[in-house]
Every structure is written in C-alpha cells, then in structure tokens.
Amino acid sequence: MKILVTAKRVEDPESKIKVKPDGSGIVQEGLKYKINPFDEIGVEEGLRLVAKHGGEVVVVSIGGKEVQEQLRHALAMGATRAVWVNHTGPLDQMGVAGLLQKVAEKEKPDLVILGKQAIDDDQNQVGQYLAEFLGWGQATFASKVESLESEQEKNKVPALQMGADNKSVRVVREVDNGLATLECALPAVVTTDLRLNLPRYASLPGIMKAKSKPIEELTPAKLSVDVTPKVQVLKMASPPPRKAGIKVPDVATLVDKLRNEAKVV
C-alpha cells in the first residue's frame, strides 16, 4: 500500500504573528515554522496504516527549499521518501490541488491523506479540489470521538480502516450532529480532523536516518501545471483588538449587563 501525505510549512503558533502595516501580508522576520498540525496527524495516520498493512508513506510539500525542514520532520517520523515541488511565489488552492494531482498521478498512491486545512490560511479546500481533479472519492474530517487517545480510545476501532481486500477504506468523520461513517473505493482522498490521533515524536535515530532519505525535486514546469493564481489576496488586516474586561460589583449588575448590553439573556 502506498500512501501520499502532504506536509505544508506553516507559521508556528508560538511565533508572534503580525500583519504588515501596508496589509500586503504578514511580517516574516523572526517567524518560526512547523509542519501543519493537521498534516502531521495525516503523517501519523499514514504510518499507522502502513505499519498494519505494509507499504510506504510518501510525503509531499510545495515551496522554496526551506520546506525541506518539514519534509525531514515527516521523514524522521517514519515516512519512506519525500517529494518536493520547488516553487516560490503566490499559489492559490487550485494551484496547490493541481500540483498535488500531478504528483498523485505520478506516484499512483492507494490513498492521499491531507490535513483538513492548514493553520495559516484555514481554507479547507485543497483536499476537496484534489479529489475532484483526480476523480476519486473523498472523505473529509476523519476523526475519532475522544481527543488525547485515552486508553478506551486506543482500544476502539481506528477511524481509518482498510477493507479486507485493500480496495476500499472506511472513514469515521466528524459532522455537525455526530459521527458519519463513509466507505470509499480506493484510491481515495482523506482529510484529517484534529481528533484523529496524537502524532508521535520523531526519535533521534529517526531524525538522523531522515537526513539520508531521498527527496525528489519537482517543479510546476516539470509537472506541466500552470499555477498562475486565480484567487488574489487584496489585503490582510488584524482583527480589531479585544476590549479589556471589566469587573462588576454584584450578580444583579452582571445580569443587567448581560440582558441590556450584551443582549444574550
């Protein structure tokens, strides 16, 4: 079984993120980066499936040479090899999905796992576009009921389960009113939700081994994808700062404020 997993480079939420005064983007200086947490969950799920069914996890990222850091992280966790689509400059969700489509067509995986969204732009579109471009089935927001993998949770059926003949996958996904279970014919596209698993830490031997694992370099030109963005970012702005809280002297005042100022009761 071959599983293709994405590893987008995103700003680490521990960095201080500031919008540039002219609204053209965010201040890059001093920022730290990490693998998109939803993608990291995807890598973990891919590794667990491969541990059970055999095969390999191939990890893919798009960006300048710095995205190799995130590819190495996924390789250190246990992915077998990496594909790096070398591209700098603006890219919209259809551009990303177009590149991933070509990579998927080249790699011919049984399953593509992506984070349901990246924590930088929170778009939640690429997985869906990709499934459409490939003409494959899709199951978004793969999830489990409880977070943090309690003992009970570990004993439960995993959210992603391969069919007996390895030709289909059953996916438990979180929806507004509970859980839905889908069955998709393979190959398929699955996107991960937060509560799917807790990704492992890369072990030191894994980190060192990752340095010699192969990273294949591709470009949009080599993949024959026109990545000219159709969506243009006009302006970025910070949300208005929150007003400071106030102390109220008693319950009556609190109720009054809730009723007449906040109008929530």
Add this chain to the structure above:
Amino acid sequence: MADVLPEAFLRAVADGFPADFLTREPGELQEYGRDWTRVHSPAPSAVAFPRTTDEVARLLALCNQYRVPVVPSGGRTGLAAGAVAARGELVLSLQRMNRMEPVELLGNTVRVQAGAVTEAVHHHCAEHGLTWPVDFASKGSSQVGGNIATNAGGVKVIRYGLTRQWVLGLQVVTAQGQVLELNGALEKNNTGADLRQLFIGSEGTLGIITEATLKLTPLPGKQDVFLFAVPDVAAVLRLFREARRAPLLLSAYEFFTDKCLARVQRHRKLRSPFEAPSGCYVLMEAEGKDAAEVEGWLGSLFERGLVTDGTMAQSPSQAIELWALRESISESLSATGLPHKNDVSLPVANLEAFCSEMDAVFGERYPGWEIALFGHIGDGNLHINIMKPEGMEKAEFLAHTKKADPTMFELVRKHGGSISAEHGIGLLKKDYLAFSRSPAELEMLRTLKRALDPNNILNPGKILDV
C-alpha cells in the same frame, strides 16, 4: 508577636495612604499569606499594596515605630515558606510596583520595579534581542524583587549562573524607612564592600527591594531541545559527563524520574514522547556549534548505549511540549499529593558518590515510600521530594520527615554540599541551617540582622532567629 495591628498604626495608615492601600479581607489574607508551600496556615493581619518607593518607605517607618512585623511578598512562588505570614504579620505586596523603564541599549540594562513579573521582563527585553537570563518554571508569576531577594536559580543556571550575576543596582528600603540606592547601573565600582550583595538572597530579612537595574545579555542563538530516556540516576550522570565534553553549549541539563513523569501525566495529562517507559529522563537544551559534529555525537550516544531512547524537538511548539514535562513537575507533585521537599546541592564532582549513598538513606528512612527525584543536575542541584503515603496523617508525615531530614543533611555535609541550593531557607529549612553554615558564620549573620533591623520587623523568624 502582634496578632492584631495597633489602632494607632491603622489610623496612621488610613490617614497617610490611599483608600485601597490596605486590605483585611479574609480571602485576600489567605491568598497573600502563603507561597507555594502548604505546611503553615496563612494568618496575616493585613496586606498592603504600595504603588511607590515613597509609600514603602513611609510604611516601614510606621511599622518600625509600632513594631509591626512585615512579610515582603512578590509572586509567592517560593518553596521554603520565606513569604509565608502565619503569625499575624503585615504582608507587603510589591505587585502594584511593576513598572519597567525602556531598555538601555548601550549598556544592555533595564531598570524595573520589584513587582515586575519575570516573564514580562523577558518579553520587554526580547523586542531588542536581549534577555534577563533568570528563568524558571514559575516565571509567569514570580517577580523580580522576589527573585533577587531569594537569589533564585532555575533552569538556565548551567549557562548563566544565579540571579546574583544579573543584578547591577538595587534600590532598597531599610527597616527604618530609609531609601538606599546601591551601585546604580555600574558594572565596575570598587569602593569598599558591595552592600548590594548583602540584600541579594537575604529573603527580605534585611531590607525591602523596591527597584533594580538588571543586567541583560543577547538572546541565545537557536536552541535545540532534547529529551533522553536513560535507565537510572547513574546513567543520568554518565550522560552528563559526555554532554560536558560534547560540541554543544549547554543551557540546561535537567533530569527527572519516572515517578515525576507519572505525576505530571496524572495532573497535566501530558504524554511521554517515548513508547517504552524508562527509569529516568534527561531534558537537555543546547546550542550546537557545528551540526555535523553534533549529529556524530548524538549517534554515538546510541552506539555506546548511553541512552535508550531520545527525541529532539522539531519545532518551537514541540520544544515547549518537552519543556512542559519538566516544568510541570513541582506543580504536579503538589496537586496530586503532599511532597516534603529537599533542595540540596553538591559539588558536581561528588554527585555520583552522594547519589549512591542517598539510596541507602532512602531505604532506611523511607522504606517503600514514593520519592520523586528531579533537578538541575548540571548545577549539582537535586530536588528530593518525599511524597506523603496515602492514608498517613499530615502531622505524622511531617514528624517523620523532620526526623529523617538530619540523616539526609548529614550526608549532604559529608559530601561538601548545601542543604538549600536555590529555594532558600525561609521557615522550612531554618532548623537545618547549621548543616551548611558554621557557628562563626551564623553569629555573623545574626550580628548583621541586629544591626540593620534592631526591632526585628523585617520577615522575622525567617532564615534564623536573632
């Protein structure tokens, strides 16, 4: 000891200070009467919240006049009951005095009031690429004045030393209400005995620190955070021996046992990065000089069987997660049980001998008890936490540990160590001070106390009795 504040004193305070200067509200008394220790019941008479040095000075003059005992109070994160007010004292909280002046970029210094929170100072300086390298788990609550008054240590001592090394100048209010400016912002000042040093680590018994000029240093370069699994304390020390000679600049070398980790997992629901449990864990933070060299060294640790497992943070978020395992220990021990804490230090060279004999002491004094061991082993500093067995009464537990402590301290003395590495003496350790200080030293400390605070109003009963 005055249980009730004199009427005349209260009138003078009401006349001379703002309306919100003093509180006697029971909830506040409970809160401000104690630190992170839970041995004494808080019972202060009142809490004062000055906003200026002038208010501190006028208040102390009154306290001296009316013989009102004062417990100076910062972030109250101490672990030796140095900030505990259990005998009707007046608590003097510096928390409203938290102003920070702009960072002085030529001299790399910053002047702050005593109530500035440690982490706020870090943020204030980080904008300029600088830091005040006093760093520990309680940095979000602890205050500069308290850090200085206790000469706090923490997790970066191996690289930067104690708080003492990072204080240029102090403003101190004496027991009589005089304001002293000591050393200003001077790096060099050879004009006789350095009085500033007298107040650093004095735990509020000689004067009240109201402002300080802090010495800053450039923020360190990229730090890698590692967590290693090793079988036992001997292996922790073996690895340390290697780390000392490694092509790395160490800024932290911390260890904790599986018992600590279990309590952290119970209280904070954090998880171990490793699949298999291990006897001990080492958290190492270091700045690598040469990536290839560091890699070679790391590889050799596994080849030589010095570690059984290990991980390295792959992002700042992961570094914070790994640090959380170490930094949550103190809090988790107290939240899940009652620890009796010993904070001892040894010359690093004697650690191995001490640790092997320590096991014998544990076996004899605490057979079958849970002992949670962790610490800044790179500084020779061990935090020994004896956990109260389930079902044992608190009083019996405390009596038992009180009886057992001298055996431990005798061992510390034998190996040339200190009975309080960084927590201070406060109320908790004062009975044992003689294990680390000679009779001549103790007499000198008493003479100093009597000279500076003849009415014994400043944190009376802490460190030693006059």
